Amino acid sequence: xxxxxxxxxxxxxxxxxxxxxxxxxxxxxxxxxxxxxxxxxxxxxxxxxxxxxxxxxxxxxxxxxxxxxxxxxxxxxxxxxxxxxxxxxxxxxxxxxxxxxxxxxxxxxxxxxxxxxxxxxxxxxxxxxxxxxxxxxxxxxxxxxxxxxxxxxxxxxxxxxxxxxxxxxxxxxxxxxxxxxxxxxxxxxxxxxxxxxxxxxxxxxxxxxxxxxxxxxxxxxxxxxxxxxxxxxxxxxxxxxxxxxxxxxxxxxxxxxxxxxxxxxxxxxxxxxxxxxxxxxxxxxxxxxxxxxxxxxxxxxxxxxxxxxxxxxxxxxxxxxxxxxxxxxxxxxxxxxxxxxxxxxxxxxxxxxxxxxxxxxxxxxxxxxxxxxxxxxxxxxxxxxxxxxxxxxxxxxxxxxxxxxxxxxxxxxxxxxxxxxxxxxxxxxxxxxxxxxxxxxxxxxxxxxxxxxxxxxxxxxxxxxxxxxxxxxxxxxxxxxx
Amino acid sequence: xxxxxxxxxxxxxxxxxxxxxxxxxxxxxxxxxxxxxxxxxxxxxxxxxxxxxxxxxxxxxxxxxxxxxxxxxxxxxxxxxxxxxxxxxxxxxxxxxxxxxxxxxxxxxxxxxxxxxxxxxxxxxxxxxxxxxxxxxxxxxxxxxxxxxxxxxxxxxxxxxxxxxxxxxxxxxxxxxxxxxxxxxxxxxxxxxxxxxxxxxxxxxxxxxxxxxxxxxxxxxxxxxxxxxxxxxxxxxxxxxxxxxxxxxxxxxxxxxxxxxxxxxxxxxxxxxxxxxxxxxxxxxxxxxxxxxxxxxxxxxxxxxxxxxxxxxxxxxxxxxxxxxxxxxxxxxxxxxxxxxxxxxxxxxxxxxxxxxxxxxxxxxxxxxxxxxxxx
Numbered sequence: 100x101x102x103x104x105x106x107x108x109x110x111x112x113x114x115x116x117x118x119x120x121x122x123x124x125x126x127x128x129x130x131x132x133x134x135x136x137x138x139x140x141x142x143x144x145x146x147x148x149x150x151x152x153x154x155x156x157x158x159x160x161x162x163x164x165x166x167x168x169x170x171x172x173x174x175x176x177x178x179x180x181x182x183x184x185x186x187x188x189x190x191x192x193x194x195x196x197x198x199x200x201x202x203x204x205x206x207x208x209x210x211x212x213x214x215x216x217x218x219x220x221x222x223x224x225x226x227x228x229x230x231x232x233x234x235x236x237x238x239x240x241x242x243x244x245x246x247x248x249x250x251x252x253x254x255x256x257x258x259x260x261x262x263x264x265x266x267x268x269x270x271x272x273x274x275x276x277x278x279x280x281x282x283x284x285x286x287x288x289x290x291x292x293x294x295x296x297x298x299x300x301x302x303x304x305x306x307x308x309x310x311x312x313x314x315x316x317x318x319x320x321x322x323x324x325x326x327x328x329x330x331x332x333x334x335x336x337x338x339x340x341x342x343x344x345x346x347x348x349x350x351x352x353x354x355x356x357x358x359x360x361x362x363x364x365x366x367x368x369x370x371x372x373x374x375x376x377x378x379x380x381x382x383x384x385x386x387x388x389x390x391x392x393x394x395x396x397x398x399x400x401x402x403x404x405x406x407x408x409x410x411x412x413x414x415x416x417x418x419x420x421x422x423x424x425x426x427x428x429x430x431x432x433x434x435x436x437x438x439x440x441x442x443x444x445x446x447x448x449x450x451x452x453x454x455x456x457x458x459x460x461x462x463x464x465x466x467x468x469x470x471x472x473x474x475x476x477x478x479x480x481x482x483x484x485x486x487x488x489x490x491x492x493x494x495x496x497x498x499x500x501x502x503x504x505x506x507x508x509x510x511x512x513x514x515x516x517x518x519x520x521x522x523x524x525x526x527x528x529x530x531x532x533x534x535x536x537x538x539x540x541x542x543x544x545x546x547x548x549x550x551x552x553x554x555x556x557x558x559x560x561x562x563x564x565x566x567x568x569x570x571x572x573x574x575x576x577x578x579x580x581x
Numbered sequence: 582x583x584x585x586x587x588x589x590x591x592x593x594x595x596x597x598x599x600x601x602x603x604x605x606x607x608x609x610x611x612x613x614x615x616x617x618x619x620x621x622x623x624x625x626x627x628x629x630x631x632x633x634x635x636x637x638x639x640x641x642x643x644x645x646x647x648x649x650x651x652x653x654x655x656x657x658x659x660x661x662x663x664x665x666x667x668x669x670x671x672x673x674x675x676x677x678x679x680x681x682x683x684x685x686x687x688x689x690x691x692x693x694x695x696x697x698x699x700x701x702x703x704x705x706x707x708x709x710x711x712x713x714x715x716x717x718x719x720x721x722x723x724x725x726x727x728x729x730x731x732x733x734x735x736x737x738x739x740x741x742x743x744x745x746x747x748x749x750x751x752x753x754x755x756x757x758x759x760x761x762x763x764x765x766x767x768x769x770x771x772x773x774x775x776x777x778x779x780x781x782x783x784x785x786x787x788x789x790x791x792x793x794x795x796x797x798x799x800x801x802x803x804x805x806x807x808x809x810x811x812x813x814x815x816x817x818x819x820x821x822x823x824x825x826x827x828x829x830x831x832x833x834x835x836x837x838x839x840x841x842x843x844x845x846x847x848x849x850x851x852x853x854x855x856x857x858x859x860x861x862x863x864x865x866x867x868x869x870x871x872x873x874x875x876x877x878x879x880x881x882x883x884x885x886x887x888x889x890x891x892x893x894x895x896x897x898x899x900x901x902x903x904x905x906x907x908x909x910x911x912x913x914x915x916x917x918x919x920x921x922x923x924x925x926x927x928x929x930x931x932x933x934x935x936x937x938x939x940x941x942x943x944x945x946x947x948x949x950x951x952x953x954x955x956x957x
Contacts, residue, residue, distance in 0.1 A: 286928035291753025341774030383826025508745035534736035537941035
């Protein structure tokens, strides 16, 4: 990087806010997806909105691409640096600025850790609902970029449901406010499109969150089935009975084995494990839980346990939340996939995954948010075996293609990032992607903010699609087309 | 082929402006064709569904073509086991709900005039209703959208699955955009089961302070009301769920004030405000509901902080002051109907960005010109 630019950055951030030595830069070469690596030219660690603005203005003036980074836990390479670009790390902006319990609002800086929000409001019986598995380390700014979900979004929605307002530094360095503490602010729902835009539309520097009153009770039922098909049928039964649990999670036998090896959650050794959580007023939950129990038994559950204490509940969830990391216990390497299907396609896609597994000789463990059809197949492989990594990547991608074929999505919560941008044109038609990029062009015409992510090809913002010249008679409806 | 347009009549007027031509395209392709041609010829297009809210927003700068979506009114796919529905924009809310009810489900909203209001219309105007306390608003329930842009591009975003973060969230961007970015031709929603039982309760508050106390007490308790609204000094509460669940919540709510058995009709109170125009929609924080209600003679305020009120006859002039006060407190005031004032108020420092979005989607200003915030 140009020494003058580095000097200017040092002037903005002070000596401790700039990283430019090549060893230190290496820390930032990837996020939670480690198979893509790019060393940035510089990393800045601003402590205020003004510093973010100053850095972005400089980038804009000098046409330097930049990538915002939260805790670096993302799983799609969203925070992967751009060659020749700057990484703007927001970990030092970690203040909780305001807690308004009467109105259930919390205003935070982007570097605040997800679980800290709940930690702050828990004494007053509130919680922050989005709960990605990485919630003890991931940042709210990163959650906003990825529109993070979690196990409980079946009932409570995603990050976007809980972000009411944003202060954003646009890619030209100007500051805008989207949404606010009140609902339905006049104008376009810019916050709605910003959340989940994976850092491509600017940098959020202040986030107004909605917090939720803790339900009177939470009960977690664990049911063991002979197969994932039986467990899936039970999920259908629960939905058909008109219930919307807070969470429904499923694990197959391989995932159970891994979780057991890692955290000893005391799961039954079964073909399909279902975890159903209901919350709300005690009387309501008790009545519905009896019904869930009955539906599970009708569908072949041979063991059912209901976590009675908070400690039992925590243990049940610990196994589920540790499932990804637990794969290390049963395989030297693995790929975490994130796809979505209409929930009813579950039995079909599982048998197709089985078949792919048999064909390739690679094991696939399955962990799902079963209520909303979000699959996390874990493709296990050994990097030391020649060709196996490539085969695993192919299998993993094939699963996404199956998701698309079933009318689903290539990502439910991990984002497109770097990893899946080539899949976007399989899921969307060209006009769909072109239309999305119009948003991009409005926010970031020079394409400086995380420029290489999400889209397989970037659209030049000056270019207008060819226009058709119509005959005046057609307009008047006098003549016909086709 | 595109059927002939007909000439507009005063019956078709949009906020007082009579369109020259009226088209009722049969499908997405025809919609695209009309838009593309109109756009090319520099004609403005006003999309419409049931026409119940055509006087919302500012009057259009011009209204050449009224584009009615009423013929595109099918429920395309109710995937009840997946709790989703794909529906065309011209389907009325009541018709959609009747279809969903066949499998014990609903779109968990309660917009105005459901027998006539359409899917596209409630999306464009972002009219959700009082159930948003429990189920979220339209922006939280829409999971996919198909739009026809001014240049005739047909584009889909989102999808048919509830959980999906692939690409930008255009369903949210177009919700509440008053048809200025594209014409919504179909939408996909996540659904909820119909409630097993419902019960409406009312607490008559002693005074404004008491009403505020009751609202915050209910919101602050570990209960799960489906809806709470403030109406003429009364606090209405809707409970949904099992009989046991409702009974236990009822006994908890008893602690906050004297309960009366409420009538389900109280939930029509918002609609009943329209016996006089104009109506304003204002937003405030839940803790300021009672202060906000003091500004109006007749209002219905949802516990989420969204209120609807009549403007006293001859008090149109006060709206500017009232709006300024609401905006100072972080809220807003939007006028739903024609007055001498701008309908929207200030969108704040994001207006240039909103204009840039509009410029990208509709550079010639074909769709609903001048009706949205800041003259968009």
